[in-house]
Amino acid sequence: MAQHFLLSAAARTLSLVTVARMSDDEAHSAFRQIRWCDTGGEPVCPRCNCGAVYTFKTRKLYKCKACTHQFSVTSGTIFASRKLAIRDYLLAIAIFVNGAKGHSALQLSRDINVQYKTAFVLTHKLREAMSAEMADMTVSGEVEIDGAYFGGHVRPANFKENRVDRRLAKNQNGKRRVVVIMRERAGRTLPFVFKSEGASLPTIGQRVQSTATIHADEALHWDELHTFYLTKRINHSECYSDGQSCTNMAESFFSRLRRAEIGTHHHIAGPYLNAYSSEMAWREDHRRGSNGEQYLMVASAALTHPVSRNWKGYWQRSIHHV
Template sequence: MQHFLLSAAARTLSLKQVFRMSDAEAYETFCQLRWPETDGEAVCPRCGCAETYNITSRRRFKCVACHHQFSVTSGTIFASRKLTFVDLLAAIVIFVNGAKGVSALQVSRDLDVQYKTAFVLSHKLREAMALEQQNRRLDGVVEIDGAYFGGYVKPENEKADRKDRRLAMNRTGKRQCVVVMRERGGKSLSFVVRNEGDAVPMVRDHVGTLATIHADEGTGWDALHAGWNVHRVNHSVQFMDEGACTNQAESYFSRLRRMEIGTHHHIAGPYLYAYAQEASWREDNRRVSNGSQAMLVAESAMASPVSRKWAAYWQRKAG
């Protein structure tokens, strides 16, 4: 049977189609995404009035009630954008087309923009992706697992000088644990913590009490038995034990590892959570066509407020 990603159903939008669009057509697309309830007609973000003047020469709107002037990207994650609407739409398509992520360097080359522009834009899209995961609740059968990222210690040249990197004293202290909670046949959630056991409070907040949890024999998950029906599997012996397994959680980590090793090569500690949430979104939407994926990301971006972390990011670094 043909894999979904190899089928025609997975390809519903191409860069060729995007770059054939005029900027006016791309602009109308963003209007439809921003105001789907009014079929693309502007609604004042300040007072909610649906009656506005259209300042066509500047692609801005003026509210009849409060006289506030705004654009289609005002108050969104794309506020103060300088890229054309065609380039913005193309950036989203390039971003979702990477099954294991896309590096900022590749985005900068494809769009002919500075690396700084591509870096911030990519992180803004990751922030929009994470919007879908807010206040998510998991039920049914939920697989939970953790994996460690970062804190790599390069081995010494001489074998006699090499140290056991499994020991805490020989680590850099930068290693972090990504914990994923994945509902079978449903959605997933990921968090970055210091150790696996630190994620137990997140499990209490996001997993229903009637859910059945599958986890490995890590001692950090022992506390889960107090609140849920928990099935454990000893991975040093077998991958599945009488139906108990964490294979879908391992599938998530496989994607995240390939993103780190094959695409980004290095993920800095403060940004690990963003890449973890991106991998979660890609796993959840792996059987969705690329055109639908692009629209999902664009809709989330237009619904996201101005990013407190990424707005004027490089200006803050320069200051």
């Protein structure tokens, strides 16, 4: 029996011990190499893109010779105005990517000894950077489309005679949302959050190329897809695959997201569902990469992503939702 990739040595190319033992200079050098990889780690002004800079002996700062702008290795990134040591951010990224089913903010706060609020915002900043690559992405070829509801759990009554059918709208709390997935076979995964599966049709038209072949289940709202795409349907009440069509890859994504909801985060509803589903899509797409490769990709995404307008100063606002 072949060994699963995650159990092989090829999947383990990064050690948390190595990151945790970095000195401040080594961590700073690693940040430079990741952020300015195109110039071999040599700093470039984030304001005017000039590569001619002054350095300071007493502080790890740079000053642009062209526009006199002072900046650091984290200026203009999601780590701008940081409070933690650079090594702690590298360690947090390494811990974050090692969680195959995600990593909770509470656990990360204990791992790097920070407040829960700090870990909560940090993980969401990483999710925002990871999902940025999906912003304008489209899918083509063989594309599987399906939806599943998450969040807004209604606890069943203790006695059987008092229980109700929680699938009915009158017995729901209104917080549940459907995650609709558009997944290429042997390709990328695009998740979106809607109030219903039918509401996703305009987005499908924008994100799925017209030459694609769509695989969907027997739900009536997918009938409209036949107008614009070559569409193959599978009746799940009869089978999961009939040799012509299936949505097994989409179900695989939902399985990962469901395990993350139940076993790791426990509550991913509300305005954050899209962030968690995007994270799981990223993990699903890069599941065959080693943890070292994932670490570099997330770190690079974070250091090339601009300051987050959603999460910078999040806990200082007078109105927020947790």
